[in-house]
Amino acid sequence: MALRLDRYDWLSLALIVATLLSGLALWEQLPAEMAVHFSASGEPDNVTSKPVAVVSLPALMLATMLFIEGAGRIDPPEDPSVLGVVTAATMALMAAVQGLLFAWNLGHEVPFGLFMAGVAVWMVVVVGYTVAREGRAGLA
Incomplete structure (x- = not known):
């Protein structure tokens, strides 16, 4: 079975x-030990060490993408575009988290409350999109 992207x-x-x-690209500027979780x-x-901090989230992103795609094959959504949008939106959120980690570890002031508000907006938009598209597809 050929993989179609x-x-x-x-x-x-x-x-x-x-x-x-x-x-x-930021390797030389990043500290040897990087903060990766916050209260x-x-x-x-x-x-954790810089190599783990730099590589682990992209690896988790790939695993998450494969998991979502696999789940979509087992139980496909009514509207085929939903799976792709949710996957891409999830990758964008995870990339933003990595960007936040890089910024903090480079000494930049990070407004965590604002970031968490952005995550809440992301959730509302992605869930709203999914419910709207699936509801519309279910009526067709």
């Missing part, structure tokens, strides 16, 4: 590659 798959793969390449107050509570 649509425009959303290519966009998702481009986001994964861009996330990895951004880490490699609710925005204070780092977990660190």
Whole structure:
């Protein structure tokens, strides 16, 4: 069975590659130990080595993309575009998280509350899109 990639798959793969390449481009400026998890107050509570911090999120992005695509093959949505949009939107969110981690580890002030508000908006938009498209497809 041949693997067919649509425009959303290519966009998702481009986001994964861009996330990895951004880490490699910033390699020299990033600290040897990087904060990768933060408390609710925005204070780092977990660190890891630079190689793990740079590579692990793009690897998780790829695994997530494959998982979503596999789930879509098992239980396809009514509207075929939903799966691609949700996958690409998830990759964009994960790339933004990596960007946040890079910014913080490079010493930039990161407004965590604003970032979390953006995540909440992302959730509303992606879930709203999915419900609207699936509802419309279910009526057809």
